[in-house]
Amino acid sequence: MILAAANTYLGLFAGMTIASAIPAAVVSMAVLRVLGGSTILENNIVQTGASAGSSIASGVIFTIPALVILGHWADFKYLWVLAIAGLAASSACSLRAAAPRADRRPGPRLPGGQGGGGSAQDRREPGAGREDPRSRGAGGGFAKLAAASGLRLFPDTASISGWLGGKWLGYYGTNLSPALLGVGYIVGLNVGILVLIGGMISWNVAIPIYAAFFLDGNPELAARVAAGSAEDAAFAIWSAQIRYLGVGAMLVGGIWALISIRESLLSGIRSGLAAARAGADRMVAHTEQDLPMKAILVGTVLFALPLFALYQTIVAASR
Numbered sequence: 001m002i003l004a005a006a007n008t009y010l011g012l013f014a015g016m017t018i019a020s021a022i023p024a025a026v027v028s029m030a031v032l033r034v035l036g037g038s039t040i041l042e043n044n045i046v047q048t049g050a051s052a053g054s055s056i057a058s059g060v061i062f063t064i065p066a067l068v069i070l071g072h073w074a075d076f077k078y079l080w081v082l083a084i085a086g087l088a089a090s091s092a093c094s095l096r097a098a099a100p101r102a103d104r105r106p107g108p109r110l111p112g113g114q115g116g117g118g119s120a121q122d123r124r125e126p127g128a129g130r131e132d133p134r135s136r137g138a139g140g141g142f143a144k145l146a147a148a149s150g151l152r153l154f155p156d157t158a159s160i161s162g163w164l165g166g167k168w169l170g171y172y173g174t175n176l177s178p179a180l181l182g183v184g185y186i187v188g189l190n191v192g193i194l195v196l197i198g199g200m201i202s203w204n205v206a207i208p209i210y211a212a213f214f215l216d217g218n219p220e221l222a223a224r225v226a227a228g229s230a231e232d233a234a235f236a237i238w239s240a241q242i243r244y245l246g247v248g249a250m251l252v253g254g255i256w257a258l259i260s261i262r263e264s265l266l267s268g269i270r271s272g273l274a275a276a277r278a279g280a281d282r283m284v285a286h287t288e289q290d291l292p293m294k295a296i297l298v299g300t301v302l303f304a305l306p307l308f309a310l311y312q313t314i315v316a317a318s319r
Contacts, residue, residue, distance in 0.1 A: 004053030011061035024050030087307045143178035161230040169211035171234035
């Protein structure tokens with residue numbers, strides 16, 4: 001629950017989530033070691049639960065704010081969000097066989113030179129090249145406490161902005177938030193570079209072009225820009241126009257991800273149907289057992305109906 005809440009906050013703050021299974025696997029190793037008598041199967045249950053919480057958080061982060069951005073909601077409706085997240089989580093029947101195997105799944109490069117398998121590697125090699133999890137938590141907690149959101153011993157942000165030639169709006173900034181440093185550590189260099197490129201396209205290409213050539217066509221936004229500083233102008237243009245570039249990139253990325261894993265999804269469905277046809281007499285190792293395909297299909301349909309009714313109720317209540 002704590003990891004899911006932290007992941008939701010982080011997603012709304014940074015625009016992306018992390019794999020909660022990774023910190024859950026690390027923390028649970030320390031906790032289960034203190035309790036004694038634990039096995040890797042118990043650790044796997046912990047990180048699987050955290051992974052499910054991460055999926056719920058992502059579903060809320062990347063869908064519910066759209067209702068506010070589009071003006072459909074004036075603020076977040078707590079009970080509506082709770083109902084949507086609860087029903088969506090209940091209907092999220094997954095096919096384990098459709099997912100890539102853990103030892104082949106891309107993951108962050110870990111301390112000591114390891115990289116690749118993410119939480120799976122954390123569980124197989126709990127002590128290889130890693131510092132004590134308590135030092136990670138203490139270091140991150142101290143940095144958060146000392147930053148501008150806490151004791152204000154050092155600032156979170158540094159930026160410079162101005163008008164070039166009275167027409168081109170320039171803004172450069174960085175955020176030194178410990179939360180963002182933690183996100184960068186987990187997602188790795190490749191994703192971090194993509195985020196950096198996206199930010200540069202928005203702030204250093206799209207915003208100056210809009211300010212120079214398209215701002216006059218939006219009198220209301222032009223009045224807001226004229227009334228504030230260069231930094232205020234940059235954020236006003238980003239909020240009103242440019243951030244939708246990121247929304248479009250997220251949609252395209254999600255569609256492309258589905259296209260990329262289409263073979264794995266189809267393979268998982270085929271294997272589930274084959275297992276259902278084989279019946280109960282088929283001997284399967286306990287580590288390879290999945291939910292019956294019939295239960296997945298029936299559960300998906302049963303929970304999709306109340307979710308559809310809930311959305312219809314929300315739309316009707318907001319008119």
